[in-house]
Amino acid sequence: xxxxxxxxxxxxxxxxxxxxxxxxxxxxxxxxxxxxxxxxxxxxxxxxxxxxxxxxxxxxxxxxxxxxxxxxxxxxxxxxxxxxxxxxxxxxxxxxxxxxxxxxxxxxxxxxxxxxxxxxxxxxxxxxxxxxxxxxxxxxxxxxxxxxxxxxxxxxxxxxxxxxxxxxxxxxxxxxxxxxxxxxxxxxxxxxxxxxxxxxxxxxxxxxxxxxxxxxxxxxxxxxxxxxxxxxxxxxxxxxxxxxxxxxxxxxxxxxxxxxxxxxxxxxxxxxxxxxxxxxxxxxxxxxxxxxxxxxxxxxxxxxxxxxxxxxxxxxxxxxxxxxxxxxxxxxxxxxxxxxxxxxxxxxxxxxxxxxxxxxxxxxxxxxxxxxxxxxxxxxxxxxxxxxxxxxxxxxxxxxxxxxxxxxxxxxxxxxxxxxxxxxxxxxxxxxxxxxxxxxxxxxxxxxxxxxxxxxxxxxxxxxxxxxxxxxxxxxxxxxxxxxxxxxxxxxxxxxxxxxxxxxxxx
Amino acid sequence: xxxxxxxxxxxxxxxxxxxxxxxxxxxxxxxxxxxxxxxxxxxxxxxxxxxxxxxxxxxxxxxxxxxxxxxxxxxxxxxxxxxxxxxxxxxxxxxxxxxxxxxxxxxxxxxxxxxxxxxxxxxxxxxxxxxxxxxxxxxxxxxxxxxxxxxxxxxxxxxxxxxxxxxxxxxxxxxxxxxxxxxxxxxxxxxxxxxxxxxxxxxxxxxxxxxxxxxxxxxxxxxxxxxxxxxxxxxxxxxxxxxxxxxxxxxxxxxxxxxxxxxxxxxxxxxxxxxxxxxxxxxxxxxxxxxxxxxxxxxxxx
Numbered sequence: 175x176x177x178x179x180x181x182x183x184x185x186x187x188x189x190x191x192x193x194x195x196x197x198x199x200x201x202x203x204x205x206x207x208x209x210x211x212x213x214x215x216x217x218x219x220x221x222x223x224x225x226x227x228x229x230x231x232x233x234x235x236x237x238x239x240x241x242x243x244x245x246x247x248x249x250x251x252x253x254x255x256x257x258x259x260x261x262x263x264x265x266x267x268x269x270x271x272x273x274x275x276x277x278x279x280x281x282x283x284x285x286x287x288x289x290x291x292x293x294x295x296x297x298x299x300x301x302x303x304x305x306x307x308x309x310x311x312x313x314x315x316x317x318x319x320x321x322x323x324x325x326x327x328x329x330x331x332x333x334x335x336x337x338x339x340x341x342x343x344x345x346x347x348x349x350x351x352x353x354x355x356x357x358x359x360x361x362x363x364x365x366x367x368x369x370x371x372x373x374x375x376x377x378x379x380x381x382x383x384x385x386x387x388x389x390x391x392x393x394x395x396x397x398x399x400x401x402x403x404x405x406x407x408x409x410x411x412x413x414x415x416x417x418x419x420x421x422x423x424x425x426x427x428x429x430x431x432x433x434x435x436x437x438x439x440x441x442x443x444x445x446x447x448x449x450x451x452x453x454x455x456x457x458x459x460x461x462x463x464x465x466x467x468x469x470x471x472x473x474x475x476x477x478x479x480x481x482x483x484x485x486x487x488x489x490x491x492x493x494x495x496x497x498x499x500x501x502x503x504x505x506x507x508x509x510x511x512x513x514x515x516x517x518x519x520x521x522x523x524x525x526x527x528x529x530x531x532x533x534x535x536x537x538x539x540x541x542x543x544x545x546x547x548x549x550x551x552x553x554x555x556x557x558x559x560x561x562x563x564x565x566x567x568x569x570x571x572x573x574x575x576x577x578x579x580x581x582x583x584x585x586x587x588x589x590x591x592x593x594x595x596x597x598x599x600x601x602x603x604x605x606x607x608x609x610x611x612x613x614x615x616x617x618x619x620x621x622x623x624x625x626x627x628x629x630x631x632x633x634x635x636x637x638x639x640x641x642x643x644x645x646x647x648x649x650x651x652x653x654x655x656x657x658x659x660x661x662x663x664x665x666x667x668x669x670x671x672x673x674x675x676x677x678x679x680x681x
Numbered sequence: 682x683x684x685x686x687x688x689x690x691x692x693x694x695x696x697x698x699x700x701x702x703x704x705x706x707x708x709x710x711x712x713x714x715x716x717x718x719x720x721x722x723x724x725x726x727x728x729x730x731x732x733x734x735x736x737x738x739x740x741x742x743x744x745x746x747x748x749x750x751x752x753x754x755x756x757x758x759x760x761x762x763x764x765x766x767x768x769x770x771x772x773x774x775x776x777x778x779x780x781x782x783x784x785x786x787x788x789x790x791x792x793x794x795x796x797x798x799x800x801x802x803x804x805x806x807x808x809x810x811x812x813x814x815x816x817x818x819x820x821x822x823x824x825x826x827x828x829x830x831x832x833x834x835x836x837x838x839x840x841x842x843x844x845x846x847x848x849x850x851x852x853x854x855x856x857x858x859x860x861x862x863x864x865x866x867x868x869x870x871x872x873x874x875x876x877x878x879x880x881x882x883x884x885x886x887x888x889x890x891x892x893x894x895x896x897x898x899x900x901x902x903x904x905x906x907x908x909x910x911x912x913x914x915x916x917x918x919x920x921x922x923x924x925x926x927x928x929x930x931x932x933x934x935x936x937x938x939x940x941x942x943x944x945x946x947x948x949x950x951x952x953x954x955x956x957x958x959x960x961x962x963x964x965x966x967x968x969x970x971x972x973x974x975x976x977x978x979x980x981x982x983x
Contacts, residue, residue: 326800326884333881348804348960437885439877439957445711511874511955519959662804663960666882 179204179233179242184550187401187614190630193230193245201229201246202256208233208242209260214531214544216241216617216626218266219641220274222294225249227274230641232615232628236549241615248276251297255281262531265647271299273365285313288358288680293366310358311340318344318351326662330359337676345662353657353665355650360680368640372399372608381468384644384678389415389422389458389467390620391642394627397552397616399473402631403606407553409596411475416554417591418461418470420584423621424495425454427581430673431503434574437667438515446502453495457488475601489592496585503578516571520656520668523568532652533645534623535576536672540568546619560587570664573671608635620645622675644678684766687934692758695938696908697721699915699945703872706949721908728901736894739796746793747895747902753786754906758913762837764937765926771837776824779836780817783869786906787813794891801883805890808960812875812887815967816868819861822974826858826981827921840920848924857977859922864970866918866948868963870911873952875963885960915944 182188196204209215217232226249233242255278257264267278268287275297278284284299289310292298302308311330324345330338338359344352367379380395381388393415400407407415432447455465462470462478470476480488506512522532527540537544545562547555563579565572608631616627623645632638653672657665701718708715717723735743760779762768791810794802828834830851831842848855868875871888883890892903919940926933958966 324800324803326804328884333883435956437880437882439873439880439952440955441707441711441953445713449712509954509956511958514962515956515959661960663885665884667885 179244182241182243182615184239184241184546185397185401185552185614185616187398187609187612190611190613193243193613195228195245195247198246198248198254201231201244202254204244205231205233205263206256206260208235209262209531211235212237212528213242214533214624215260215262215266216624217615217628217641217643218263218270219628219639220270220276221630221639222274222276222297227276229253229270230613230628230630232626234550234617236544239549239551241550241617243613243615251275252277252279254279255284258282261529261651262648265651275299283316286358288361290358290361290363310361311356313356315342315354315356316344316352318346322346323351328665339676341665343657343662343665348661348663350657350660350662350665353654355654357650357676357679360677362677362681364681365640365642368642369637371637371640372606377472378468380642383642383681384646384675385466386426387422387620387622387625387644387675387678389418389470390618390622390625391627391644392467392471393419393553394616394618394625396471396473397618398614398627398629399606399608401614401616402608402612402629403473404609405474405602405604405606407475407602408599409554410479410598410600411602412554412557413591413595414461414476414478414480414600415471417588418458418467418476419618419620420588421454421458421461422467423584424581424588425451425458426621426673427577427584428454428499430670431506431574431577431581433670433673434516434570434667435506435512437670438512440506440509440512443502443505443512446498450495450499450502453491453498457491457495460484460488460491472601473606474604475599477601479600480595485592485595489589492585492589492592499581499585503581506574513571515667516574517567517569519570519664520573520660520671521567521569522652522656524566526655527568527652530651530655531648532623533648534619534621535573535580536649536652537623538562538564539572539576541566544624546617546624550617552616552618554591558587558590560584570667570671610635622646622673622678623649642681644675644681646674646676646678649674650679684930685769688759688763688766688769691763691934691938692755692909692912695941696912697725697905699911699941700908702942702945703949703952706946707953710950710953721904725901725905728896728904729898731897733895733897733899736797738798739894742789743793743796743894744899746789746796747899747906749789750786751902751906751909753782753789754909754913757782757786758909758916760836761913761916762840762920763916764933765841765920765924766930766933767837767841771835773834776828776834776836776839780820780824783910784813784817786910790888790891790903794894797894799894801886801890802893804884805887808887809891812868812963812967815964815971816865819865819967819971819974822971822978823858823861823865826854826974826978829978829981840917843921843924844926845924851981854977854980855921857973857980859918861970861974861977862914862918862921864966864973866911866914867951868967868970869914870907872948874955874958874966877957885957887960912941915941919944 213233213235216234221228229246273293275292275294277299289308295304326343328341330340340356342354383391429451432444435443458467459465522540524541543564548562612631614629618625626643628641630639656668700721705715759770791806794806827839831839876887923940
């Protein structure tokens, strides 16, 4: 048995047998030691078998760009929890408990996550009957008691057209003491569907993990498939993928900048950005025919090429959108009442962001310089560098500012890539043939942050486990912490500054 | 007699148009076509034809809320002179009556909200009542100043007493008053920067959240009541800010309606160029308004 974790590169596959299987104590010590030294838990999941559970943890360190994979096996019905000392794994442990029926001892928030029956019949961490669908959202919420304390329950049905989620606020007057978020209303069993794949429908299912991050998840899946089958994507394909990813980021950042303005009641930016988001979506549609990038990618490259004329058209539209977006967004910084509303609200300190393992713009707004495109480069990002924008205030204003800075960098990138498109094919010729007994890890930077896909194949080249970690999974606790000691009336604004995915979390 | 009839017609017909003009102005700033100016009339007709759903946990208080609120605001509208014409009802001390009619309307909106037992509506009611505590003194100080100017305690007298000559004689004081009353106008009518009438976010609402449970004709009454309230306070503002009279009754009515539409445009502009302030800052702004009108009074008494 090796006593060192296995270091692998982003978007690569290794034989599953090479993953070191540690004893429980060494496994947990490795995680604790790593997270104490600014490593992130990018994925932590279980693979339940008949009488034992294999736990796998993907640890990443962005400063060196190293990915570690460690494993452990347990035959027990319970496992020690480290959530109390390592908050990063808090949700992961609950997820493992719910999926594998493994009870975590001394977990401070040991409650179901998505309210689905255990994947292993007859094994349930909460002793619920097998085969029954547990009622979603029914659990013991944390309660504050005392004079003048009141509880406000919001959702799962909301006044706006947003996804369902339940929020419990413990308030003292207008001040929020604690916010507990309970999701699971959109659980579709994506990971179960992916098991036994790749099926013809697998890519469609991956694209539907979070509708606004279609390209982000699809790129991660394609990287997994390419790693498992050893196909190389031609340069033109990588460039087209990069453009699709950045257009997705642009559309969402533009939309969110408008939505943040809308939440503070600032009309001009709100209206303009709503339209400009549509312009970016239409550019994606020009690439592949779908405004959300559905069907753009295939393992080995992209399904569609870009002709010379289409490229010039995109460049012209991008230049126009850049002027419009700059005009609309700069209004925000020039309006004192807007800045007064954004500054100092929903503050997430650097320490909290590190402990919770936040990812994406939310982490960068708190001062963590972490961006998968830069730290674990993949695809076209290996050839070119997108500067990482970061702030240090960690408030709504910082998160808004980061969005705008990233949008500018993305526009530069798309323009540059469109101007220097490499010639050649846009997709590899050879078909995908998945190799057996491997594990592949792929990480991409979706617009919300780090997306991590881990696939394990069995002896016949089918997925015995396909793990998806959406950035929202890391960031929902960040939103809860941002609300501490804030005004309850600021919740919608904080929520919008994170704009997390419900279905990406629920899977 | 003609003036009374025109007064009644104006109060009944014009208010929803003001709302429409505000929306249109905001749309113009946002680069959109916007809803038609008469949209609120269509909405009111639509709601009047609908059924109403009452929660089983509510009592008669909930049903009385919209009725009392609308009635109180309509009566208040009879006390304010429009277009330099004396109001249909006026008596000594009616300015106190006026303020408390608005208070009664607010009280019933708030208590109807509390009657639902919803945590949102409770929060909204708490906010509304808290903020009106800060808004009321500003209005009273303004009335005291005007009463002192005109040596009268009837709204008709003190408001029609303001003329361009008064502005020339006590300009500083009047300017402070106009500022204070404009702030009260925005706060009392739940406009930006105090409240966002368009938001769908329950947790940030003040006034809107209190009426979430109302539907159909009851909700129509609330919307109409809100429009009338904007009209009444707007008329108050216009009387002080544009004290021009031609002596021709019909022409004065025309000037008044034009001034009201101009005020609606001004509100639309304010809403377009600034964001809502943080809820904790609202009392500060309202205290600012109180200080403005108190200072106006000091200048007058000096």
